[in-house]
Amino acid sequence: MLVVGSPEQTDTALLAGEIPCPHCSVPLRPHGHARQRTVRGLGRERLTVRPRRARCSGCRRTQVLLPAALALRRADAVEVIGTALAAKAAGSGHRTIAANLDRPVSTVRRWLRRVPEKHVHWLHKQAVKHAFSLKPEMLAGPKPWPSLLGWSLNILAGAALAFNHRARMELPPWTVIGYFTRGNLLSPPLRN
Ligand SMILES: [Zn+2]
Known part of the structure; x- marks a missing residue:
């Protein structure tokens, strides 16, 4: 799991090979998406995201790129x-x-x-x-x-x-x- 900024910025950085693997520093490549998640924001606001998945061509590990607005394992933003x-x-x-x-x-x-x-x-x-x-x-x-x-x-x-x-x-x-x-x-x- 890697925590990243906004989803748009992540896509751009991932496609440009600018996000290094946390294990071996080889640039990560897009590898589909993780399951969609909906979390609660302040008040009645709902935030639905489908985090990107990425794979390292070096060590072959996959990573979920979690947008930073989401807390790990929590239903609230x-x-x-x-x-x-x-x-x-x-x-x-x-x-x-x-x-x-x-x-x-x-x-x-x-x-x-x-x-x-x-x-x-x-x-x-x-x-x-x-x-x-x-x-x-x-x-x-x-x-x-x-x-x-x-x-x-x-x-x-x-x-x-x-x-x-x-x-x-x-x-x-x-x-x-x-x-x-x-x-x-x-x-x-x-x-x-
Ligand atoms: Zn790696």
Whole structure:
């Protein structure tokens, strides 16, 4: 699984041989599509995508190219989960967040459980890495957020704006954050 930007941009890059295999760096080639998925956006918005599949001519592994607006293994788009995490960082509880997002309390509780301290540290690391390469001055000065989660989301959002500016694109910030975090805004489920 590879997390990529917008579907259109991915098609162009894939056809031009600009997406390297994550295992052996040989350019990936188009290899059909994965099954269609519909995820929920904010409010009643629905997002239907049919992710591209690609194959490496070097090691012959196939990859699904997951658009960055989608979170791995989740029925809700990154913007919905991200909005929930930002609300948590601002002090809201899972019931309030669920009511505001019009999602079941159990779903929101499950998301919030998937950001244990270890994962917040991982998110912070990704945030600092991208901010450092895109706009390092963002990292200077005092941390205005009381929690590391809030601070990390804040840096990710700033880095997303800097990314759009540099790439001359206008991708939704949460989509760019999905790309920065490789679809793992929430930590992967524990293996049983
Ligand atoms: Zn390969």
